[in-house]
Amino acid sequence: MRFGYFNDERREYVITQPDTPLPWMNYLGNEDYFAIISNTAGGYSFYQDARLRRITRYRYNNVPVDYGGRYIYIRDGATGKFWSPTWQPVRGELKKYVCRHGLGYSTISSVNRGIEATTRYFVPLGENLEIWDLSLTNQRDLPAELDLFSLIEFALWDAQDDATNFQRNFNTGEVEVEEGVIYHKTEYRERRDHFAYFACSEPVFGFDTQRADFLGPYRGWDDPIVVEKGAANNSIAHGWAPIGSHHIKVSLEPGQKHRIIFLLGYHENPQEAKFDPPDSQTINKQAAKHVISRYLDPNLVDNAFENLNLYWEQVLEVINVHTPDENTNRIVNIWNQYQCMVTFNLSRSASFFESGVGRGMGFRDSNQDLLGFIHMIPDRARQRILDIAATQLPDGGAYHQYQPLTKRGNDAVGSDFNDDPLWLVLAVTAYLKETGDRSLLDEPVPYDNQPGSEQHLYEHLQRSIRFTLDRLGQHDLPLIGRADWNDCLNLNTFSSEPGESFQTVEIHEGDTAESVFIAGLFVLAAREMAGLAAAQGLVNDADDYSDVAQRMENVVIKNGWDGEWFLRAYDNFGQEVGSHKCEQGQIFIEPQGICAMAGIGIGNGMAKKALESVTDRLATSHGIVLHQPAYTKYYLQLGEISSYPPGYKENAGVFCHTNPWIMIAETLQGNGDRAFDYYARNNPSAREGISDIHRCEPYVYAQMIAGWDAPTHGEAKNSWLTGTAAWNFVAITQWILGIRPTYDGLHLSPVIPQDWEGFKATRIFRGVTYNISVVREGLGNRVSLKVDGTHIDGDIVPIPSKGVEDVQVEVILT
Ligand code: GLC
Ligand code: GLC
Secondary structure (H helix, E strand, O other): OOOEEEEOOOOEEEEOOOOOOOOOEEEEOOOOEEEEEEOOOEEEEEEOOOOOOEEEOOOOOOOOOOOOEOEEEEEEOOOOOEEOOOOOOOOOOOOEEEEEEEOOEEEEEEEEOOEEEEEEEEOOOOOOEEEEEEEEEEOOOOOEEEEEEEEEEEEEEOHHHHOOOHHHHHHHOEEEEEOOEEEEOOOOOOOOOEEEEEEEOOOOOEEEEEHHHHHOOOOOOOOOHHHHHOOOOOEOOEOOOEEEEEEEEEEEOOOOEEEEEEEEEEEEOOHHHOEOOOOOOOEOOHHHHHHHHHHOOHHHHHHHHHHHHHHHHHHHHOEEEEOOOHHHHHHHHHHHHHHHHHHHHHOOOEOOOOEOOOOOEEHHHHHHHHHOOOOOOHHHHHHHHHHHHOOEOOOOOEEEEEOOOOOOEEEEEEEOEOOHHHHHHHHHHHHHHHHOOHHHHHOEEOOOOOOOOOEEHHHHHHHHHHHHHOOEOOOOOEEOEOOOOOOOOOOOOOOOOOOOOOOOOOOOOOOOOEEHHHHHHHHHHHHHHHHHHHHOOOHHHHHHHHHHHHHHHHHHHHHOEOOOOEOOEEOOOOOEEOOOOOOOOOEEHHHHHHHHHOOOOOOOOHHHHHHHHHHHHOEEOOEEOOEEOOOOOOOOOOHHHHOOOOOOOOOOOEEHHHHHHHHHHHHHOOOHHHHHHHHHHHOOHHHHHHHHHHOOOOOOOEEEEOOOOOOOOOOEEEEOOOOHHHHHHHHHHHHHOOEEEOOOEEEEOOOOOOOOOEEEEEEEEOOEEEEEEEEEOOOOOOEEEEEOOEEEOOOEEEOOOOOOOEEEEEEEEO
16 A cells, blocks of 8 residues: 655655655755654754754654644634644645655645645755745635744753753743744853744734743644634743744735745854843844845745755766666665765654654764765765764774764763774775775874874774774674674673663673674674775785684684574673574574675585575565564573564564675675565565555665564564665665775676666766666676777776766676
């Protein structure tokens, strides 16, 4: 069952009924000002940090769901009837409803009682504000007299405090209203130098800024007394709950159209110019007013929207594929990259599932997110790498996360996740291969942001590798620490207190558990380091890294193999995890993927065998589950993994992030059919037809799809902010379609399904456009290359001489 359709030409997903199984979200803003918006205009806005600079309030896990957002009420003067043109919050019947989620904008349109209302929401590039561009059309035969009420609810900046500290917060709220503009200035008198404003292009007939006055006692957003009566109170908030609502009167002749622009913005004043006059407590509004007056001009709004579209066109130009599979094309060309941008911007902070208060930028997560982002805006990727590396600890270890506002590491979600530092190697080498910008390696970068501790980035990478080597256990495998990629495999934790966080509880019983996953990741990263050192002409380093990689591979083969698959770990007692000897959790996906990707057991058939075991034991029609059998009871020595009910999350859910590792591993085995088959099981567009089962948005990946042990097998959760986005992009573009940046040029080695006749692609790589055409002549994956008509040996297209802008590449597969 579907709730809408893709419009690829406009790069939109068009939702045709408002009551989707879950609110289907989109993101506005791409730099500093961000907003999440649902298909019924729910959601909230923030500046840079979803916790510390929350502009509007949103009640998570609310009833009704997704109740609170960017609302406009329309009241018909003739009858007094009112409705929401975005369906929520009034939820009356609408004659027509369409929501178009596009790249950086959402347009929600409806018709009711002969009034068509279309609102386009977006954040202009380079600005700290959002625009609600409303067009009204009177489709009646008679004139219409309408009262409009806008509505937002302000958050008192710190979203965590805002949702908990009521004894204080009910007293602090302050606003100013001037020339119809509502200014929210809670705590501006004291230490804040920022405020929010809510403006409107129409003359304002009235306004409200105190929630209780707007709603009336015991009423909800669906029947505010002010809207019911058709008259605002001109209330000024003193404490309690500041809101912003304009009352506007509109008269429309039959057929007449009218456009109204609302602006919601954030502004910071310099400390010394906070007040106007300087000795008053009144906000200095000069700069803000200037921005407001510009953006209330419809022409500027049109330009800003056009610029946003141009921006996305350019970003998406870097890679474009045309394969026989339409789900692949639209997800690769549009949505997967868009999602990678969002994960790059927000890590795991703000979505329908992430409340924006708990998590900053993850060290592990942000490094992986870069893998799907670097090609789009390399400069921003470069800065991000430097920011992440600056939080690295002197011993090579890492804080698990850092706050975007301060860029400082923090311990809020624990530390000692021993895989963390290795991901930095993957991000940096991916950046270097994409851009060729070797200067990055020579950047001086501090440890733990301490001035004076700076060393070249290359040294940071070396310390990442050494960090693992300095922490080996009794089987010579890497110690896991608190956890590795799987946050919930807590082998040293032994948590028995209800509610205790597995991520931060003290490690009680020593730290002896070992991870085969980290061993695989280490081999992958050390081989990347060898490649990087070789490219830098550092022959000794290259040899050393190949050497340590080989030694770890030998250890995995000796102590990390269970007979038919790779083991997952050794627990704190030295017992196998992920072995046929275990009662539950006999086989795990992560080591099969990462070890095979690292090249472990390719020569001796172990990798092949491990992947067959994955197919036999873990693959479901909804994707590959994390392990089998699921844990049915709580195991003190395993931790959070066994605290989820079977089939959900880390306890044998389809944890989508890991599936692309298997796809990549399958391509290394030459299995294009199987790699692509797995790809198609996860591809959200390919799952659109089962939206009633999948329930999350069909245009982006979700973190988890319930596994076959779950009563709701196939149901997705936690869409948008997941490493699934970056890894799927890598798997499909670099390994299945086989277009892979290297230090020396563009590597072309597609491993595609046998029944594909080929595909076409364009790829801009280091400033050159490669027009690639792949033609299948045999059933294998052997590549023969023609570059601008001339046959060349090997499968790497060398970087052309200066001045060449276009290269034609023909790939014959036999
Ligand atoms: C979440 C975390 C990620 C972790 C994964 C598995 O996606 O953000 O860091 O690797 O869960 O536990
Ligand atoms: C990751 C996991 C989740 C776990 C959390 C702890 O996001 O996916 O299951 O509870 O980390 O922070």
